[in-house]
Amino acid sequence: MVINKKINSLRAFEILDSRGIPTVNVHVCLENGASGSASVPSGASTGEREAHERRDGDLFRYHGKGTEKVCRDIEEKILPFIKGIDAGEQMLLDERLLALDGSENKEVFGANALLAVSLATARACANTYGLPLYRYLGGLYGASVRPIPMMNILNGGRHAENNIDIQEFMIVPIGADSFSEAVRIGSEIYHALRELLKKRGLSVSVGDEGGFAPNLNRDEDALDFLTEAIETAGYNTDSVGIALDVAASEWEKDGRYVLPKRALSQTCEELIGKFEMLCVNYPILSLEDPLGEHDREGWKTITEKLGKRIMLVGDDLFVTNRKLLAHGILEGLANAVLVKPNQIGTLTETMYTVRLAQENGYRVILSHRSGETCDSFISDLAVAVGAQFLKAGAPARGERVAKYNRLLKIEKTF
Numbered sequence: 387m388v389i390n391k392k393i394n395s396l397r398a399f400e401i402l403d404s405r406g407i408p409t410v411n412v413h414v415c416l417e418n419g420a421s422g423s424a425s426v427p428s429g430a431s432t433g434e435r436e437a438h439e440r441r442d443g444d445l446f447r448y449h450g451k452g453t454e455k456v457c458r459d460i461e462e463k464i465l466p467f468i469k470g471i472d473a474g475e476q477m478l479l480d481e482r483l484l485a486l487d488g489s490e491n492k493e494v495f496g497a498n499a500l501l502a503v504s505l506a507t508a509r510a511c512a513n514t515y516g517l518p519l520y521r522y523l524g525g526l527y528g529a530s531v532r533p534i535p536m537m538n539i540l541n542g543g544r545h546a547e548n549n550i551d552i553q554e555f556m557i558v559p560i561g562a563d564s565f566s567e568a569v570r571i572g573s574e575i576y577h578a579l580r581e582l583l584k585k586r587g588l589s590v591s592v593g594d595e596g597g598f599a600p601n602l603n604r605d606e607d608a609l610d611f612l613t614e615a616i617e618t619a620g621y622n623t624d625s626v627g628i629a630l631d632v633a634a635s636e637w638e639k640d641g642r643y644v645l646p647k648r649a650l651s652q653t654c655e656e657l658i659g660k661f662e663m664l665c666v667n668y669p670i671l672s673l674e675d676p677l678g679e680h681d682r683e684g685w686k687t688i689t690e691k692l693g694k695r696i697m698l699v700g701d702d703l704f705v706t707n708r709k710l711l712a713h714g715i716l717e718g719l720a721n722a723v724l725v726k727p728n729q730i731g732t733l734t735e736t737m738y739t740v741r742l743a744q745e746n747g748y749r750v751i752l753s754h755r756s757g758e759t760c761d762s763f764i765s766d767l768a769v770a771v772g773a774q775f776l777k778a779g780a781p782a783r784g785e786r787v788a789k790y791n792r793l794l795k796i797e798k799t800f
């Protein structure tokens with residue numbers, strides 16, 4: 387029986403993300419009556435080469451960050467161009483979206499607009515077949531691996547108003563037997579950390595991704611707190627590792643690194659030396675963006691020095707862009723890629739990047755953004771592509787736990 391899955395109509399909505407800044411939600415309806423909806427997130431420490439996130443620019447609304455016009459264009463200009471496309475032809479749909487935009491970096495409609503349409507259509511198609519999204523995206527054999535969560539429990543950098551330069555301190559329960567056990571371990575450590583901070587009279591208010599944001603003197607203090615929290619929760623550093631997102635592109639200035647909150651200027655070699663020391667003294671298994679996105683020599687050096695021992699993750703370096711990843715692979719930069727669909731703007735392009743990474747032995751980490759919604763598309767996508775890790779913030783705050791909760795459910799119904 388042939389099922390009619392043609393796109394019939396859509397609505398686009400200006401909604402708020404977790405920081406209270408507008409973003410885009412799209413609801414796509416097919417001729418068969420099935421529908422799907424998707425919301426896009428938004429970053430704060432964005433890579434320079436990310437696809438364009440379009441905003442209205444009307445300073446009288448949301449300080450220019452509104453998305454009303456973006457949504458209007460989705461309904462008035464994008465829909466007529468994609469109406470009648472079979473929702474199962476995701477590649478065709480995404481090609482059409484790219485052709486309609488026609489610009490190098492999706493400046494015309496915005497990656498936020500294109501991605502919302504792309505993802506909502508995939509959901510509508512999955513719903514047509516009555517399939518869970520991960521199964522529709524991954525097929526029978528594609529969806530068999532459950533990612534390990536990387537939980538950001540201590541925040542600094544641009545995600546917190548404290549004096550810590552490194553953006554994210556994450557715990558990674560590598561020894562857990564299941565996803566649900568990993569979540570439990572992560573949550574127990576998160577609460578152990580809360581108690582430790584309280585006992586020392588430090589703030590337990592949280593940053594954008596739900597991790598605590600205390601004022602500490604040095605990055606090492608944060609790492610000491612993490613290892614202590616792991617131990618007081620009853621675990622050891624063999625079963626729970628630490629991952630850092632340095633977000634060092636934010637520090638890059640005239641060939642040096644200026645740590646923003648301490649006004650300290652360092653060379654690339656000094657910074658690499660510091661990371662080498664941290665890896666000796668702490669159970670660090672992954673460093674994301676340890677160097678800036680322009681520092682290709684530095685990336686090469688750090689990959690040679692540390693790439694055999696730990697994961698070196700390119701976020702701003704690759705921005706989920708297949709071409710940038712291909713260059714990086716050729717030059718020997720990093721050994722893992724952070725995948726954020728809104729950095730590139732369509733599902734198909736995201737999939738191509740994942741595939742290229744996997745074909746070249748790069749680990750794949752599906753990731754949220756610091757400005758999120760409760761959409762959990764990335765959880766299904768992580769399962770579908772067999773990503774080794776999922777990075778979705780602290781095990782707290784609705785928009786963060788939405789991702790973990792979705793995986794808890796997937797695990798139970800596998």
Ligand code: PGA
Nearest residue numbers: 428429430431432755756
């Ligand atoms: P962003 O940060 O979502 O604010 O860009 C997340 C990250 O750097 O991984």
Ligand code: ZN
Nearest residue numbers: 631674675701
């Ligand atoms: Zn990052």
